[in-house]
Amino acid sequence: MDTLATAAARAHAPHSLGRRGEELAASYLEDKGLVVLSRNWRCRDGELDLVATDGKQLVVCEVKTRAGLDYGEPAEAVDETKARRIRRLANRWLSTYRVGWCELRFDIVAVLWRPGDTPRVRHLKGAF
Numbered sequence: 001m002d003t004l005a006t007a008a009a010r011a012h013a014p015h016s017l018g019r020r021g022e023e024l025a026a027s028y029l030e031d032k033g034l035v036v037l038s039r040n041w042r043c044r045d046g047e048l049d050l051v052a053t054d055g056k057q058l059v060v061c062e063v064k065t066r067a068g069l070d071y072g073e074p075a076e077a078v079d080e081t082k083a084r085r086i087r088r089l090a091n092r093w094l095s096t097y098r099v100g101w102c103e104l105r106f107d108i109v110a111v112l113w114r115p116g117d118t119p120r121v122r123h124l125k126g127a128f
Contacts, residue, residue: 017113021065022049025109028121034059041093048089050109057103060090062127065111074110075124083128 026036029052037058038051050061062082064074071077078086083106090104108127113119 017067018063018065021111021113021119022063024065024111024113024119024121025061025063026050028109028123029059029061032123038093041089043089043092043096045092046085046089048086048093051090051093057105058090058094058099059105059107060086060093061107061109062086063109063111065113067112067114069112074112075108075122075127078108078128080128086128 022039026039029050030036034052034054036050036052038048041048041051048060049063050059052059052061062078064077066074086106090106093099094102105126106128108122108124110122110124111119112122
């Protein structure tokens with residue numbers, strides 16, 4: 001039988017925390033009027049967390065969730081190498097779905113979700 005502490009620790013395990021952060025980010029974007037087109041879209045070169053649209057442009061969103069600030073703010077995990085890979089993956093997504101030219105925006109949704117606290121969401125539009 002799980003204790004409350006064990007259940008809480010499991011809920012904040014890195015994989016589980018990341019998945020919960022992505023769910024929260026998708027809901028946040030939808031609350032802001034965006035339509036989520038893809039979640040966790042994968043190809044052989046990697047994965048896009050969220051692809052959405054605001055009706056005018058395609059928004060590719062990288063979600064970073066952390067339980068603390070030991071390694072810095074969540075958004076700091078998206079460095080130039082990661083940004084280049086996301087841009088390449090966005091082009092693969094466009095090609096896969098045969099989307100012609102469209103305006104693209106690359107965002108970061110940073111979620112800080114400390115155990116026992118309400119999550120804090122920061123949406124960085126046009127982050128890279």
